[in-house]
């Protein structure tokens with residue numbers, strides 16, 4: 599069982615869960631499509647820690663990123679992801695004005 603720390607909470611990954619499944623179970627907002635390491639939609643930035651891939655991912659990721667859909671933490675993992683309940687700061691929530 600590994601500890602996962604996000605921007606708003608921490609939780610233990612359960613036996614047999616992928617990181618994506620653990621994030622969903624604990625109310626985190628994660629983009630995903632294939633859930634198999636092909637599309638890259640779930641790409642997430644790691645703050646500290648390492649993961650082990652259950653299947654070798656085909657999607658390209660940059661250094662410091664992981665694909666939660668097909669990995670588990672090696673030990674304590676800190677990632678840059680929020681829960682659905684976390685509010686977007688007002689300065690980021692401004693709608694662009696395209697002048698139409």
Ligand code: FES
Pocket residue numbers: 629630631632633634635636637638639640641657665666667668
């Ligand atoms: S959901 Fe497609 S790579 Fe993770």
